[in-house]
């Protein structure tokens with residue numbers, strides 16, 4: 442590797458995904474490094490949203506069965522498109538709800554405390570919404586979360602150690618919920634090994650795929666994972682608040698959903714409107730009410746691109762981008778006390794770089810002022826996500842150069858070292 446700009450340009454010339462940049466509305470003159478919080482709008486996502494709006498305009502209520510994407514089957518269509526990204530059969534996936542509501546649904550369905558087995562195992566680094574949901578589910582069961590939510594601790598504050606997790610799988614654990622990729626450090630957990638260990642101890646295990654879906658391949662069916670859930674607005678570019686997704690392993694089909702609603706019905710029977718529900722025979726059963734069609738619409742266009750490119754090619758470029766970014770950070774920012782806190786090994790590194798620095802909050806503010814959009818994570822983390830479909834190696838080069846300039850000229854010092862409302 443080489444620190445010169447021409448090397449970045451050479452990598453872009455060799456990049457087979459480079460042409461997909463034209464598919465997106467890139468922000469002019471901005472290095473967008475926040476695709477792991479909110480992916481950018483693509484032209485195809487815009488088109489599928491407009492097409493759904495058009496069927497509302499043209500057909501009114503008949504849009505449920507007419508138009509380019511009849512709404513009644515739209516969730517199933519999207520689920521089929523999404524299934525290869527999680528490595529599942531189409532029947533095991535449902536595009537519905539949001540990350541947090543899907544987690545509620547899955548805990549309500551799979552947490553079955555019995556005898557001594559009453560605890561839910563989580564980790565202390567997980568995104569807090571997951572912990573809030575699990576804690577409230579324990580309360581609904583009459584359990585005190587302080588005693589019944591068991592935390593796997595991190596030794597270094599950034600990552601988890603597989604043996605620590607497995608050691609925590611004691612015989613009082615009924616359910617395990619962990620992330621696939623940690624949202625701060627970007628560490629990938631070994632889902633296959635953890636699932637195997639959980640099942641050897643008769644524990645149900647599910648994963649939050651928010652930070653991995655659309656960025657790394659998964660094989661949840663092969664790995665025998667019990668359930669999973671995710672959002673579609675990060676690496677999948679489905680738009681702010683896009684409808685989320687869930688996976689339920691087919692071995693659990695036929696079980697009743699914990700939180701029932703009419704859209705979880707068997708599709709042929711739903712409009713019989715009987716007083717007794719006939720649940721769908723597959724993951725469709727975990728839907729609750731009428732799908733948020735407009736918030737699902739952009740996903741259609743977006744998922745087309747993922748189908749075209751394939752998740753392996755995306756992962757390959759993503760690793761090259763983050764390898765290159767780490768190389769430049771080491772070469773160019775040597776004097777400025779940044780700590781690269783994401784794992785370095787390919788098997789353990791997700792789609793973003795995590796830099797730790799005492800002045801992180803105001804460095805992020807300075808970056809924003811200088812055409813880089815990073816993501817600040819309290820108290821001292823800077824996340825930088827070069828995204829395979831729309832970021833270039835030149836974006837990475839520019840980002841590191843701008844960061845170097847901010848540090849050299851100390852422009853960050855004119856800001857307060859405190860976060861804004863949304864960070």
Ligand SMILES: *Cc1c(COP(=O)(O)O)cnc(C)c1O
Pocket residue numbers: 539540541542567568570571620624649651652672685
């Ligand atoms: C983004 C994210 C969420 C967000 O949940 P929503 O219900 O979509 O707001 C939850 N968990 C993790 C790990 C996330 O990264």
